Amino acid sequence: MKSRFIFFFLISFGNCGNMVRMDCSTLRLGQYICPDPKYDLIDPKTEQLRGCRKDNKAEVQCIAIEEITCTETNKSTFFKELPCKWTNGYYFDTALLLSIFLGMFGLDRFYLGYPAIGLAKLCTLGFMFLGQLIDIILISTQVVGPADGSAYITPYYGPTVQVEAGFSGYT
Structure with missing residues (x-):
């Protein structure tokens, strides 16, 4: 001291x-x-x-x-x-646009590396459009990201969402 x-x-x-x-x-x-x-x-x-x-x-x-x-x-x-934030080539803009316009065919999930969910959305027309709406919300809030655990590519000084693990409410 x-x-x-x-x-x-x-x-x-x-x-x-x-x-x-x-x-x-x-x-x-x-x-x-x-x-x-x-x-x-x-x-x-x-x-x-x-x-x-x-x-x-x-x-x-x-x-x-x-x-x-x-x-x-x-x-x-x-x-x-x-x-x-380690990234592996997945753009946030691309994932969100795929989810909005082609999410009923599961292309957003195929792009992010989730082929099983993508195939299920393709066969059921995006879970009768309900799954597409849910995926738009999950991708836009960045709750669902690339399957390899990397972050989305977004501009360095652009808006990003920080998801903190272990939040248990008020202290």
Whole structure:
């Protein structure tokens, strides 16, 4: 606790020109800055950070404040994992339009990778149009997504829906 106080005291008073060497993975918010994702960091095919993995994380180069030097790189730059949405080529707009106009034939479910439900909708004319209406609602609210567990491709700064698991009401 005493070393943290001394560290923050040195940082806040300019550290008299000395650099502090520390592990940059332990830096707190405000001790570093990661660049705002611009066109060079966003993959135009997926509209997510470049290098987004299946665990919904991407490595981005960040910069520590002037008084800190990272022990792992001997520079003030380091890599930090930021959240992203892994996508696998399924466009939200396409899924929704297929559901609205051709959902009675099950093409929305075939597109998303659910062939059994797509075949059932094809044989029953979209469960007598009731299944089509339900699928329009489920796809537009992004409750139903691609079968492989990936997210829809939507514009990076566009509207998206965050579905939080485990919500149990008021706390």
